[in-house]
Amino acid sequence: MNLLDFLVPVEELVRRDGPEGCVVISSRVRLARNLEGMPFPGRAKKSDRAKALERIQEAVAQLPQMEGGLIRQMDSFSSWEKQALVERHLISREHAANGEGSGLALSRDQSVGVMINEEDHIRMHALLPGFQLEAAWRAIDELDTLLEERLDYAFSAKLGYLTACPTNVGTGIRVSAMLHLPGLVFAEQINQVIQAVNKLGLAVRGLYGEGTEALGNIFQVSNQMTLGESEEEILAKLRKVTAQLVEHEQNAREALLEKKPRMVFNTVGRAFGTLANAFTISSKEAINLLSVWRLGVELGMFPGVPRALADELLLLCQPAHLQLIRPREMKPEERDILRADLLRSRLAAVARPSLPPNHSDALDK
Amino acid sequence: MLCTVCKKKEATVHLTQIVGDKLIKVDLCEECAKEKGIDDPTGFALAEVLMGLGVSEEAGQTASQTRCPQCGCSHADFKKTGRLGCPKCYEVFAEELAEVLKSMHRGARHVGKAPRKKQRARSVEERIELLQRKLEQAVAVEEYEEAARLRDEIRTLKKE
Numbered sequence: 001m002n003l004l005d006f007l008v009p010v011e012e013l014v015r016r017d018g019p020e021g022c023v024v025i026s027s028r029v030r031l032a033r034n035l036e037g038m039p040f041p042g043r044a045k046k047s048d049r050a051k052a053l054e055r056i057q058e059a060v061a062q063l064p065q066m067e068g069g070l071i072r073q074m075d076s077f078s079s080w081e082k083q084a085l086v087e088r089h090l091i092s093r094e095h096a097a098n099g100e101g102s103g104l105a106l107s108r109d110q111s112v113g114v115m116i117n118e119e120d121h122i123r124m125h126a127l128l129p130g131f132q133l134e135a136a137w138r139a140i141d142e143l144d145t146l147l148e149e150r151l152d153y154a155f156s157a158k159l160g161y162l163t164a165c166p167t168n169v170g171t172g173i174r175v176s177a178m179l180h181l182p183g184l185v186f187a188e189q190i191n192q193v194i195q196a197v198n199k200l201g202l203a204v205r206g207l208y209g210e211g212t213e214a215l216g217n218i219f220q221v222s223n224q225m226t227l228g229e230s231e232e233e234i235l236a237k238l239r240k241v242t243a244q245l246v247e248h249e250q251n252a253r254e255a256l257l258e259k260k261p262r263m264v265f266n267t268v269g270r271a272f273g274t275l276a277n278a279f280t281i282s283s284k285e286a287i288n289l290l291s292v293w294r295l296g297v298e299l300g301m302f303p304g305v306p307r308a309l310a311d312e313l314l315l316l317c318q319p320a321h322l323q324l325i326r327p328r329e330m331k332p333e334e335r336d337i338l339r340a341d342l343l344r345s346r347l348a349a350v351a352r353p354s355l356p357p358n359h360s361d362a363l364d365k
Numbered sequence: 366m367l368c369t370v371c372k373k374k375e376a377t378v379h380l381t382q383i384v385g386d387k388l389i390k391v392d393l394c395e396e397c398a399k400e401k402g403i404d405d406p407t408g409f410a411l412a413e414v415l416m417g418l419g420v421s422e423e424a425g426q427t428a429s430q431t432r433c434p435q436c437g438c439s440h441a442d443f444k445k446t447g448r449l450g451c452p453k454c455y456e457v458f459a460e461e462l463a464e465v466l467k468s469m470h471r472g473a474r475h476v477g478k479a480p481r482k483k484q485r486a487r488s489v490e491e492r493i494e495l496l497q498r499k500l501e502q503a504v505a506v507e508e509y510e511e512a513a514r515l516r517d518e519i520r521t522l523k524k525e
Binding site for chain 1: 435450455462465474490494
């Protein structure tokens, strides 16, 4: 089956809204697990990897969550397909580099997934739109509990779930929220906020996780410690910090409108101008401008335009999503042209920006 | 002199090793020596033989040469990649890891979810750990009879 036929269509995906969706793009909980008595994937011989893959695939296939889902080996995907899975945050960039001996299972609705033979034998995740950390934890906890009946996990009473990297040992959990924080970036408070979050023992990462830059004012906040704290404690901490970040972001947006309305409207207006009129545009520029436009939509500068359109374009503008709509491999320059064409046509019906209703006199200040 | 391990046969293999500043002596019969794989007296730690559990104490001095018997991962490999080779590595490099884990995490002991199957095993494992500490102490003060008794008890628990 073609991967595109399986994946939830982008326009449908972005209409799945969650609580606090204006700031919290998505909530994710992932668990790392390994099989007892087997070398971790990084050290495993080909035959051991194959054995682990087979065992896990078989167990995962029996899960009710995977009914109607997809279970495949990584070498069955083209590199563009793997890249598209990364763009949807369904696999890690590391897993995209894997081929034979590694696998992937996704539920029909793509809210849960299992990476097989990534850094650990099993990396399972639940990914939900908006601020739904609890629900994501419940979903993945349930899957894990079913899976543990069918597989023997490497587990020690003292150190908990044993993982290839000691940074994950214990609960093996990573709870993360993906946040859109243009307000804090424009208010130049983002570095302070990141430092404060780091002090709490949490990590702040870019759009695609570890070691990536914060494209489009999008940040991932997640726990780093996994040993000595229970899942519930970690979850509670993330929930609290995320709620605070949502509040800070909203305060920053209000303060910006209050103090620097011309700067905000100017930035948003110019972003829209470029997006709606460019004839070639890189993915980086498009993502950064779409982030600004998304803010403008939320501020009410584009009446009648749903935020989902911004989110849809954010996904469609990424290289693999663009490439996969064309049968022929494109050069980066060709993709930049196609991206600009797509943006112009999708934004053609959007009216030019207007001042939000309660800010019509803002510029006089 | 009877063999320290089986306490049945006459000991014909006599080993002495200095670990840290302590002198450890073990007397084994031929069978037990073979069973423990002692054909090269320089290549193993006595404490390991006594405990029979693959956990070496005072491993500090030989850390970089220690290899995980299950996957062959060495401490140097771990240092280079930051990844361990297999679940067993957590036992083999327990001492080196203790420091690393302390700097990374809030605590040194897991709290939270455990596989249902392992929940009973968990209390057994804790008991083994306690016995193992006692065993190390017994070896340290050269109480080999007590050490052998503890070792047998650990074995029985492990078999369960």
